[in-house]
Amino acid sequence: MIQEAVNLQQSYLSKFIDRYNNSTRTSKEFTQKYRPILADTRVSDGFNFFVKEMLYPIVAKQSLGSKIWDIDGNEYIDLIMGFGINLFGHNPPFIKEALQEQLELGIHIGPQIELVGEVAELICELTQMERVTFSNTGTEAVMTAVRVARAVTGRHKIVLFSGSYHGHFDGTLAKAQATPIAPGVLPNFxxxxxxxxxxxxxxxxxxxxxxxxxxxxxxxxxxxxxxxFQPKEFLLQLRQLTKESDIPLIFDEMVTGFRIHPGGAQAYFGIQADIATYGKIVGGGMPIGIIAGKAAYMDAIDGGMWNYGDNSSPQTKKTFFAGTHCKHPLSIAAARAVLKHLKMQGSGLQEKLNQRTSQFVLTLNNYFEQEGLPIRLANFGSLFGPAVSGNDDSENSTFSAIMDLLFYHLIHKGILLRGVGNFLSTSHTDEDCDRIIQAVKDSVAELQDGGFLPKLSIKAS
Structure with missing residues (x-):
């Protein structure tokens, strides 16, 4: 009986891999062609002999709104959305126009860009922070925030939490007992x-x-x-403790910033951090990192406030901060368009999208429960993904294997997504959501027939 089940799974998987490879043939050929010269972590992430022949990224050719088209001509509803960048979908007209306008004016790096002051004001207005500076990426923003905190406090130790991700700066790539998470990260870092x-x-x-x-x-x-996992009470207690102990609290809002609320997770939870880092959405698809915070900390970037025409001068000792492409004209132009749009739309934009995502997740969870499947989704606003029970991925290995197969089936049916951290955008329509839900149902049915998911003998009436 067990051998029959294994034979069924092997036969089904072999046929599915052939179908998947045929429909995305050019993406696979592209990956193999450039593997000798292109070192790309996304090509090998999650390597498993079980799915080896499907382990290649879909190569995109065009994107618009909620859709992406690959080099084989396949159309996908995109749920990756630039890893959280595209709150408004791909290539929204108001951002495209801002970029075209700036391209006509030029890409002048060196002098100050005319729009940067207005962008800083908009960020402070929406986030309630006092001062802002710009970097190129989220990793750089977190790195700078940590450096600023160390410079101002004169202390060295930093607390991180298991399960978090703060970019690929060596100084945050740690796991329990302060050990590096990967080769090449030095223990002293x-x-x-x-x-x-x-x-x-x-x-x-x-x-x-x-x-x-x-x-x-x-x-x-x-x-x-x-x-x-949305531990509001823990965060409130953490804020109180850090305030009483004079420890800077840094919120990494790369994903939550401007998504859950115009003021980010801080506004949503009613907590004001000392420093916060932003990126993704605010760049409108262009690379950007933002460090914002109280003047007491941000003054370490430039020495603090002073005026012309008197005897004032920078009074705060500065740390080191630099970057050729910081405040890149295209990034700043796109950020201005995004921030003006968010301000004009108000919190209703996020509230509507958050509610829509919650309903989408609820519909799928009701279906999974009806089918007796060990799958549950969760969302925080328009971010959604599998509901997991802890920080240790090994605890969820069986669940992950099931989800991997489900994801490949969904990609084959024109739904582009990844294992964690998927997103709905304002460009996703009711028709898109219905199509995704139907694709999930069809994929589950196929996996049940292939012996990979349980099938209830008696369906609920």
Whole structure:
């Protein structure tokens, strides 16, 4: 009986892989052709012999609104949405116009770009922060925020939480016991990192016991990999503790910033961090990183406030910060268009999209429950993904294998998504959502027939 089930699975998988490869043949050929010269982590992420012949990225040729078209001519409803960048879908007209206008004026790097002051004002208005500076990426923004906190406090240790992601800066690539998460990250780079369990009251006790050593607590308020875990009470307690202990609290709002609320997770939870980092949405598809915060910390970037015509001068000791492409004219132009659009639309834009995503997730979860499937989704606003029970991926290996097969089936049916951190945008229509839901149902039925998912013998009436 067991061997029959294995034979069924092997036969089904072999036929499905052939269908998948045939429909995305050029993407696979592209990946193999350039593998010798193009070192690309996305090509090998999640390597498993089980799905080896399907392990290649879809190569895109065009995008518009909620759709992407690949080099084989296949159309997809995109749920990756630039890893959270495209809140308004692909190539929205108001951003495209802003970029075209700036291209006509030129890409002048060196002198100050005319729009940067207005963009800084808009960010401060929406986030309630006091000062802002610009970098090129989210990784750079987090790196700078940590450096600023260390410079101002004169302390070294940083608290991170398990399950969070703060970019690929060596100084945040740590796991428990302050050990590097990957080869090439030197132990001394993470020696001052304290990795604690997110949401656990004992973590607050650890922070209290180390408070005189801590330069900052860095937190992803809702982790992209765990959208079902939204520990508001823990965050409120963390804010109170860090305030009483004079420890800078840094919110990494790369994903939550401007998505869950115009003011980000801080406004949503009613918590004001000392420093926050932003990117993704605010760049409108262009690369950008933003460090914003209280003047007491941000003054370390430029020395603080002074005036012309008197004896004033920079009074704050500066740390080092630089970057050729910081405040790139195209990024700033796109950010201005995004921020003006968000301000004009108000919080109703996020509220409507958040509600729509919640209903979408609820519909799918009701279907999974009806089918008796071990699959549940969760969302935080328009971010959604599998609901997982903990930080340890190994605990969910069986679940992950099932989801991997489901995702490949969905891609084959024209739904582009990834294992964690998918997004609805304002460009997704009711028709798109209905098509996704139907594709999920059809894929589940196929996996049930192939012996990979259980099939209820008696369906609910």
């Amino acid at each position: 993470v020696a001052d990192i304290l990795v604690l369990d997110y949401g656990n009251p004992q973590s607050l006790e650890m922070i209290e016991s180390h408070k005189n050593e801590l330069a900052a607590v860095l937190v992803e308020p809702v982790q992209t990999r765990r959208p079902n």
